[in-house]
Amino acid sequence: MPIISRNVELNPAHVATVLGTADENLRVLNNVLDADLFARGTTVSITGPDFEVARAVRAVEELESLARRGHAVSAQAVKHTVELVSVEAPESVSARLAADIVTRRGKAVRPKTLGQAQYVQAIDEHTVVFGVGPAGTGKTYLAVAKAVQALQAKQVSRIILTRPAVEAGEKLGFLPGTLGDKIDPYLRPLYDALRDMLDPEMIPKLMESGIIEVAPLAYMRGRTLNDAFVILDEAQNTTAAQMKMFLTRLGFGTTMVVTGDVSQVDLPRGQVSGLKAVRRILEGIPDIHFADLGSADVVRHGLVSRIVSAYDAAEQARAVEEAGKD
Numbered sequence: 001m002p003i004i005s006r007n008v009e010l011n012p013a014h015v016a017t018v019l020g021t022a023d024e025n026l027r028v029l030n031n032v033l034d035a036d037l038f039a040r041g042t043t044v045s046i047t048g049p050d051f052e053v054a055r056a057v058r059a060v061e062e063l064e065s066l067a068r069r070g071h072a073v074s075a076q077a078v079k080h081t082v083e084l085v086s087v088e089a090p091e092s093v094s095a096r097l098a099a100d101i102v103t104r105r106g107k108a109v110r111p112k113t114l115g116q117a118q119y120v121q122a123i124d125e126h127t128v129v130f131g132v133g134p135a136g137t138g139k140t141y142l143a144v145a146k147a148v149q150a151l152q153a154k155q156v157s158r159i160i161l162t163r164p165a166v167e168a169g170e171k172l173g174f175l176p177g178t179l180g181d182k183i184d185p186y187l188r189p190l191y192d193a194l195r196d197m198l199d200p201e202m203i204p205k206l207m208e209s210g211i212i213e214v215a216p217l218a219y220m221r222g223r224t225l226n227d228a229f230v231i232l233d234e235a236q237n238t239t240a241a242q243m244k245m246f247l248t249r250l251g252f253g254t255t256m257v258v259t260g261d262v263s264q265v266d267l268p269r270g271q272v273s274g275l276k277a278v279r280r281i282l283e284g285i286p287d288i289h290f291a292d293l294g295s296a297d298v299v300r301h302g303l304v305s306r307i308v309s310a311y312d313a314a315e316q317a318r319a320v321e322e323a324g325k326d
Contacts, residue, residue: 005047008060012042017067018060019044020075028078029059058085071112076296080114101145102152102197109145109197115297116142123257126289128247130235131259132275133293134312139259140233144193147229150255151211158210160230161190162246164217164237187214190233217242226251235260235275237267243274263315 010018019026019039026044029037035048035056046056059082063073066081100108101120111117116138122129123146131139147159191214194203206212217238232238232246235258243258250256260275267273282288295309 002050003048004050004053005045006053006057008044008046008057010042010044010060010064011068014064014067015039015042017073018063020073020078024075025063025073025078028075029056029082032079032082033059055082055085074113074296076294077114080118084114101142102148107196109141111142112138112299113297115291115293116299119291119293120146122289122291123255126287127254128250128256128288129258130275130278130288130290131257131293132262132279132290133297134261134263134295136298137293138297138299139261139293140189140231141193141196143231143233143257143259144190145197146257147231148194148197150229156229156253156255157227158229159212160220160225160228161187161194161212161214161233162217162220162231163187163190163233164235164242187216190214190231217246220246220249223249224251225249225254227253228255230254230256232256232258233260236262236265236273238274239267239271240274240277243278247278263311 020028023039026037026039033048033052033056035046035052037056037060038045038047044060046053046060048056059078062081062085063078066073066077071077100110102109111120115133119129119131119139120142123143131143133139144161147156147161150156151159191203194212194214198206203212207214217232228251230249235243237260238246246258247256258275258278260273262273262276265273265276279290283290295306295312
């Protein structure tokens with residue numbers, strides 16, 4: 001196979017983003033591609049087999065396109081980009097991130113990382129999608145955006161948002177007010193997401209008409225949910241029986257998205273999380289997809305991503321230690 005060399009000239013404004021801090025992204029490219037990449041100033045020189053050089057050139061161009069659109073270019077994003085690009089697959093990686101899901105008053109909601117883009121694509125292509133990952137990865141927010149998009153496009157006739165009302169360090173009985181008042185704080189994040197995507201004055205009207213329903217998981221029992229976009233949030237706090245109950249509410253013309261973080265289980269000691277169990281039971285079934293989001297997909301304060309990574313490392317170390325004791 002002939003060895004060739006090509007240069008890619010980067011926009012000076014995006015060089016630092018594409019190459020990464022201390023050229024970290026460039027080192028990742030060298031590790032995952034069978035080509036040699038060297039940067040001098042704004043020029044990236046690539047040498048290797050012609051096919052690999054073509055793939056490397058496209059990867060660098062896609063990374064610059066991501067930077068131009070204002071997206072963070074992490075080491076994980078570099079790996080995702082290399083996986084997605086090939087000469088035979090001309091789809092633009094950056095185009096996946098450019099597509100708006102919903103827009104309100106000039107503010108667009110769109111995926112901000114490749115992991116989020118793959119999650120959104122999975123929702124388009126599957127009936128049931130599990131979005132699993134830590135806080136700040138956009139699991140619920142993007143699911144609500146897709147629900148609003150589906151409603152506005154008349155793909156569904158209603159949106160149903162639900163959460164298990166599981167106590168996390170506080171007892172419902174000690175909260176003031178009626179049962180509705182006590183449950184409301186558990187559902188507040190879902191209301192907040194809706195307000196970002198719909199005019200606030202519309203939401204009460206849509207809820208009164210039943211087009212949007214926000215309710216605790218217990219309210220789903222005994223129902224069949226047809227022609228709806230249904231989101232189960234905080235699914236790590238469901239039991240295995242509750243998860244089965246929810247999934248079997250699936251009706252015709254309905255999309256279900258289940259979101260949760262298996263590292264944040266608030267169930268009483270000894271109870272197995274339904275979100276942990278469901279993967280072992282359902283993975284591999286057609287039209288069901290498990291989308292894994294990680295610290296690279298956290299779009300909150302940059303420190304949140306590092307906190308998530310540190311906790312993941314600590315959890316892995318603990319698991320190894322316990323396995324050694326056994």
